[in-house]
Each structure stands twice: as structure tokens, then as C-alpha cells.
Amino acid sequence: MHRYDLISCHDCGVLYRKRPLRPREKARCIRCRSVLYRGAHARGASAELTKVVALTLGAAFVFLIAQFFPIVELDVNGLTSSATLLGSIRVLWYEQMHIVATMVFLFTILFPAIELGSLLYVALGLRCGVKVPGFNRVLRAVQTAREWGMTEVLMIGILITVVKMTSLATVLPQPGLFAFGALTLMLAIVVSFDPKALWNLGDDLTRQALPGIRYKAFAPDEKVLPCHACGLVAPPLGKGRHLACVRCGTALHVRKPDSINRTWALLIAAMILYIPANLLPVMVTQSLFGAQDDTIMSGVVLFWTSGSKGLAIIIFIASVVVPMLKLGVLALLAFTAQRRSRWRPRQRTILYRMVEFIGRWSMLDIFVVTLTVALVRFKSLAVITAGPGALAFGAVVVLTMLAAMQFDPRLIWDPVDDKAAEDEKRSSAANTGNNTVIGEQHG
Numbered sequence: 413m414h415r416y417d418l419i420s421c422h423d424c425g426v427l428y429r430k431r432p433l434r435p436r437e438k439a440r441c442i443r444c445r446s447v448l449y450r451g452a453h454a455r456g457a458s459a460e461l462t463k464v465v466a467l468t469l470g471a472a473f474v475f476l477i478a479q480f481f482p483i484v485e486l487d488v489n490g491l492t493s494s495a496t497l498l499g500s501i502r503v504l505w506y507e508q509m510h511i512v513a514t515m516v517f518l519f520t521i522l523f524p525a526i527e528l529g530s531l532l533y534v535a536l537g538l539r540c541g542v543k544v545p546g547f548n549r550v551l552r553a554v555q556t557a558r559e560w561g562m563t564e565v566l567m568i569g570i571l572i573t574v575v576k577m578t579s580l581a582t583v584l585p586q587p588g589l590f591a592f593g594a595l596t597l598m599l600a601i602v603v604s605f606d607p608k609a610l611w612n613l614g615d616d617l618t619r620q621a622l623p624g625i626r627y628k629a630f631a632p633d634e635k636v637l638p639c640h641a642c643g644l645v646a647p648p649l650g651k652g653r654h655l656a657c658v659r660c661g662t663a664l665h666v667r668k669p670d671s672i673n674r675t676w677a678l679l680i681a682a683m684i685l686y687i688p689a690n691l692l693p694v695m696v697t698q699s700l701f702g703a704q705d706d707t708i709m710s711g712v713v714l715f716w717t718s719g720s721k722g723l724a725i726i727i728f729i730a731s732v733v734v735p736m737l738k739l740g741v742l743a744l745l746a747f748t749a750q751r752r753s754r755w756r757p758r759q760r761t762i763l764y765r766m767v768e769f770i771g772r773w774s775m776l777d778i779f780v781v782t783l784t785v786a787l788v789r790f791k792s793l794a795v796i797t798a799g800p801g802a803l804a805f806g807a808v809v810v811l812t813m814l815a816a817m818q819f820d821p822r823l824i825w826d827p828v829d830d831k832a833a834e835d836e837k838r839s840s841a842a843n844t845g846n847n848t849v850i851g852e853q854h855g
């Protein structure tokens with residue numbers, strides 16, 4: 413067996429032997445239906461690499477425009493106010509909402525910047541035929557940054573804010589708005605490229621440079637572990653609890669350590685914070701007509717009664733339905749995995765995938781609050797500030813995302829595998845028993 417041969421299903425742990433696919437073809441796990449890998453580009457790896465470099469470079473350029481130009485400008489009877497993303501975060505920071513400001517900064521500026529910068533560095537290097545210094549660490553950073561970058565959520569948040577503002581003032585779109593739109597589209601294409609492919613390309617390069625194979629072939633009965641970072645399935649380095657991937661050096665575990673306990677801990681913290689997140693105001697409006705506190709739910713009601721029913725539904729789904737679903741589904745997954753239940757494993761895997769996918773979308777309301785707070789600063793007319801509910805709400809989103817990441821979906825399938833192995837052992841034992849009986853009769 414050899415290094416590229418095997419692939420392990422991320423969601424249920426089944427091992428497969430890879431075969432080449434046609435372009436745009438997908439290989440799915442027969443047990444849980446998750447996508448294992450996709451067919452290579454028709455024009456080959458180097459054309460694919462050129463595309464990635466070009467797109468990432470373009471996205472990085474658009475990213476800078478999006479950061480430094482204002483997104484929208486408001487005009488109320490000659491009074492104007494405009495906001496850049498960074499400016500909005502600064503406003504939050506000076507309002508003593510340090511944690512929320514930091515969260516918004518990380519999810520909308522720092523992580524997307526790390527993703528683009530690191531990907532560009534590694535892909536550009538490979539394009540020039542060099543495996544850049546720090547290759548493994550930088551490529552791992554791309555993957556982590558990708559999990560936490562939320563540009564597409566921010567884009568929807570910007571659009572909601574714009575629509576919301578049209579009822580208060582004249583809204584003039586600024587270059588930042590279009591730049592964010594373009595960035596969202598470009599990132600969607602960049603994200604469709606799996607960084608694991610870059611590890612394989614890096615391997616090819618080193619093999620050309622150093623004749624002699626880096627990863628020796630291994631015997632079929634040797635114990636292998638899949639690496640969740642680079643995708644290699646091979647016998648790991650090290651012994652006991654300290655195992656590492658031969659290729660990229662990531663620490664490996666048979667199952668994520670303490671997965672269920674950690675999931676529960678994060679989940680319970682999220683459930684407790686979910687209460688203040690809904691009861692405390694996320695926004696406080698001070699206007700000529702006095703002060704008004706808005707919780708998430710009252711914000712939804714306000715949209716509904718003011719005629720923006722579509723927006724009311726979007727915010728209701730993102731901020732109320734999604735967090736509740738996430739808490740419920742994660743509790744169900746942790747509970748059934750703890751009881752080693754064999755109940756509907758495939759459906760539970762689908763639920764897990766869903767929670768992983770929708771997790772980030774609950775940040776929507778936080779982004780809307782951030783931009784609104786920065787835009788509505790008309791001292792004589794109205795000033796909107798962020799309330800403590802925003803902090804609790806942001807914490808719920810981050811905690812549930814962490815809980816989903818701590819949960820190891822392969823735990824859903826372990827009891828199923830164990831039962832199958834037990835049945836097989838029992839039936840083979842029964843068969844040997846029969847044989848002896850037959851033998852005795854003949855004798």
C-alpha cells in the first residue's frame with residue numbers, strides 16, 4: 413500500500429482506497445454519504461494552481477479596498493455619517509464592548525486576512541516550484557482561519573443593515589459595499605479549493621528535488637491513522653498518546669480526546685448564556701423620543717411590524733431558530749454518543765454536518781448591530797449603542813461552534829462497528845462449532 417492510496421471518511425472513519433475521478437466527479441462515503449474527495453481539474457494540477465494564485469491575489473486586493481473604503485453613507489437632512497468596517501469595530505471598542513469588537517475583528521478581518529495571505533504564500537511558492545519555509549504550519553493556518561472567517565455572513569449583515577437604514581435616512585452605497593460583494597464571491601471560489609491538494613503537490617515537489625521516497629510503503633496489517641489536516645492515511649510517528657502525522661506533523665488521535673466531556677462543557681456554558689442573550693438588550697436607541705432597548709426578539713418584531721417581513725424572517729431564523737437548533741442537536745448528539753446508541757447513525761451524521769455548516773450564520777445579528785451602531789451617530793437626532801445582550805449572544809455562537817468542533821462524529825459510528833465486529837466473531841465461532849459437530853458425526 414502507498415501514501416496516496418487511502419482516504420478516511422471525516423464523518424464516520426471508514427477507510428477507502430482512492431481511485432482517479434473525472435473532473436467535477438465526487439467520491440462519497442457509501443456509509444454516511446459525505447463527500448470524500450473531488451476529481452482533479454481537467455487541465456491538471458498546475459493549471460489549478462495558477463487559478464488559485466490568481467484568484468487569491470485578486471481577492472487579497474479586493475479585501476484591502478473593502479477594508480479601507482466606507483461601506484455606506486447615511487444622509488439625514490444634510491447630516492451625514494459613513495462607516496468602514498474597521499471604523500465600526502473601533503466605535504464598539506470605545507463603547508466598552510471590547511469582547512464583541514474583538515470577535516468582529518477576528519471573524520471579519522483577521523481570519524480572512526490570514527486565510528488569503530497564507531494561501532497566497534504557499535500556492536505562489538508551489539507555482540514557482542518551491543516548498544516555502546514553514547509550509548506545514550502555514551497550510552494548517554489556512555484551514556483554521558477558514559473555519560472562523562465569516563465574510564459571507566458579514567455581507568448578508570451589510571445588506572440587512574442597508575435595508576434597515578433606508579427607513580431612517582437616505583442611504584448612499586460606497587465603494588466598500590461593492591468590494592465586499594466581490595470579495596464574498598471570490599472567497600466562495602477560493603474556499604472550493606481544498607488545501608489538502610496543496611500537500612499532495614508539495615509532496616510531488618519534494619520527491620522531484622530529493623529522489624527517494626519520503627513515506628515508505630507500509631504492510632497491509634500495519635495500524636494506520638488518518639490526519640485531519642493534510643488527509644494522509646499512514647502509520648503515525650511516535651508512540652502511545654503522542655502520535656503525529658508523518659507528513660505535516662499534526663498531532664493525531666484515534667478519536668478526539670475527551671470529545672464528549674468537552675462538548676458537554678461548552679454546550680452547557682452556551683445554554684446558560686443563551687438566557688441573557690435573549691433577555692438583555694442587544695441595542696439601545698437614544699433619540700428625541702427617549703431611550704429604547706431592543707432585544708433580539710423585539711428587533712425581529714420591529715422588522716415585522718415595519719413591513720420588512722422578509723428581513724424579520726431571515727433574522728429570526730439566523731438568531732433564534734439556528735442557535736436553538738444547534739443547542740438541541742448538539743445535546744442529542746453528545747447524549748446518544750455517550751450512551752453508545754446505535755439509533756439512526758446516518759441521520760445523526762447528517763445533523764452533525766448541518767450544525768457544522770450553519771454554526772457561523774448566527775453571527776449575523778452581531779454584524780448588523782456593529783454596523784448600525786457605527787452608522788447611527790447623529791448626536792442631535794439619534795444615537796444607537798450596543799447592549800450587553802450582544803456580548804452574551806456572541807459568546808453563545810462561539811461556544812456552540814467550539815462544541816461542534818470538539819465533537820468527534822466518528823463516535824456516532826463506533827458502537828455500530830463494534831456490534832458488527834461482535835456479530836462476526838460470534839457467527840464465525842458458531843461456524844467452527846458446527847464443523848466440529850459434523851466432524852464428530854462422520855467419525
Ligand SMILES: [Zn+2]
Pocket residue numbers: 421422423424425426441442443444445446
Ligand atoms: Zn462516512
Ligand SMILES: [Zn+2]
Pocket residue numbers: 639640641642643644657658659660661662
Ligand atoms: Zn498530516
